[in-house]
Amino acid sequence: MKGNLLYEGKAKQVFNVVGEEEKLILSYKNDATAFNGKKKESFVGKGRYNNLISAKIFNYLHEKGIPTHFEKGLNETEQLVKKTTIIPLEVVVRRIAAGSITRRLPIKEKTPFIPPLVELFFKDDVLDDPLVNDDHALLLTDVTKEELQMIKETAVAIGEHLADFFYLVNLSLVDFKLEFGRTVDGQIVLSDEISPDTCRLWDVDTGEKMDKDVFREDLGDLMDVYNKILARLEEI
Ligand code: 5GP
Numbered sequence: 001m002k003g004n005l006l007y008e009g010k011a012k013q014v015f016n017v018v019g020e021e022e023k024l025i026l027s028y029k030n031d032a033t034a035f036n037g038k039k040k041e042s043f044v045g046k047g048r049y050n051n052l053i054s055a056k057i058f059n060y061l062h063e064k065g066i067p068t069h070f071e072k073g074l075n076e077t078e079q080l081v082k083k084t085t086i087i088p089l090e091v092v093v094r095r096i097a098a099g100s101i102t103r104r105l106p107i108k109e110k111t112p113f114i115p116p117l118v119e120l121f122f123k124d125d126v127l128d129d130p131l132v133n134d135d136h137a138l139l140l141t142d143v144t145k146e147e148l149q150m151i152k153e154t155a156v157a158i159g160e161h162l163a164d165f166f167y168l169v170n171l172s173l174v175d176f177k178l179e180f181g182r183t184v185d186g187q188i189v190l191s192d193e194i195s196p197d198t199c200r201l202w203d204v205d206t207g208e209k210m211d212k213d214v215f216r217e218d219l220g221d222l223m224d225v226y227n228k229i230l231a232r233l234e235e236i
Contacts, residue, residue, distance in 0.1 A: 010037060011050070011197060017080070022184050023071065027078045028054075032197070034216040036128050041215070047077040049226035050195040055079055056233050057165065057194045064161045066154070068190040069181060084181025084191045087141050088123040089132075091151060093159045094175040098200050099213075104131070116159050118152045123179075147188055151180050158190065166201060169232035171210060174200035196226055 002025050003016030010033045015025040028047035033040045051073070058070035071080040094101060097111040101119070120137050121129045132140065137148055155178050163173040176199040181191035192198075196211040203210055210229060215222045 022083050024081050024083045025078055026081055032215050036125060043223050045223050049230050050197055051077045051079060053230055054193040054195045060165050061161060066158055082183050084183050086179055086181045086191060087143055089137055090121040090123055090129060091155045091178045092119045093155050096174045098174050116156055118155055168236050170204045171201040172204050174202055196229055
């Protein structure tokens with residue numbers, strides 16, 4: 001049974017579970033934010049799409065042997081997860097150049113990264129999630145050098161699985177952001193969500209952007225795009 005609200009973020013609410021101390025319920029919201037909350041809008045159905053898409057992705061990753069916090073979907077907008085303490089790092093894996101890296105460095109959009117490039121950002125709204133290096137990450141979090149190496153290697157491995165998964169539905173995985181958390185017994189597992197809010201996805205045939213960039217860049221109807229992604233995933 002759903003307990004009290006523990007935390008509310010930009011895209012999700014987190015609830016305790018009565019009688020199950022080591023579990024949480026994630027409730028996906030309809031709000032969309034970009035540019036660290038400076039742009040904000042609510043879309044009917046968004047919470048449902050991201051909950052259902054994220055659940056499908058976590059189930060696929062479990063089949064591939066990746067440990068995650070995901071336990072099961074509960075309803076259209078909520079999922080049961082293992083309680084974790086989030087490590088305050090955004091682990092971004094880039095397979096093709098797009099977004100912030102093309103503004104920060106002299107790298108043209110669509111440049112392929114082989115092998116994929118891993119970047120770490122420190123989760124801090126006040127500081128606008130700054131890009132950090134490994135030494136900064138070790139200083140700012142409780143992860144060890146070995147754990148950080150494992151996190152980065154796991155993120156790249158997850159990228160291979162995700163790219164295969166999305167390619168099944170004719171989507172090219174450009175980049176994505178992961179968050180890892182520590183379970184009550186200390187194990188580091190993939191946490192948070194994986195959805196079109198956290199991945200860049202381009203249609204393989206048309207190159208059409210099919211992710212939150214539609215909202216960030218005012219390219220069209222965001223829910224139409226998320227609906228298409230879920231419909232494609234429901235066919236496999
Ligand atoms: P960029 O650094 O180019 O803005 O983002 C790289 C990738 O990470 C994109 O797929 C983007 O959606 C994701 N990402 C980076 N930061 C955030 C964030 O704070 N929230 C979400 N939802 N996604 C992020």
